[in-house]
Amino acid sequence: MNDFQKNIFDHLKKKANIDPDDVFKVANSMQNADFSDEKTVRRLVRQLAKVANKNVSKQKEDKIVEAITKQNMPLDMNTLGKFLK
Helix, strand or coil: CHHHHHHHHHHHHCCCCHHHHHHHHHHHHHHCCCCCCCHHHHHHHHHHHHHHHCCCCCCHHHHHHHHHCCCCCCCCCHHHHHCCC
């Protein structure tokens, strides 16, 4: 890991209380994920919310899951992060 990556993970740990290991676990779980499967996407949304220490209402979770499974949104971490704010 280079200094830049270390600084990012240090920042996540200090400012957002996000454990870098949790970030890697979520990223690894996404590698072969079927984003058309509602259960898979719902599990991913819950993992991301937990890592980000955010409460996501059932209604918001449903909207995120529907948008992803119906491919109504680009699937990238920035977009998912915006949904979780």
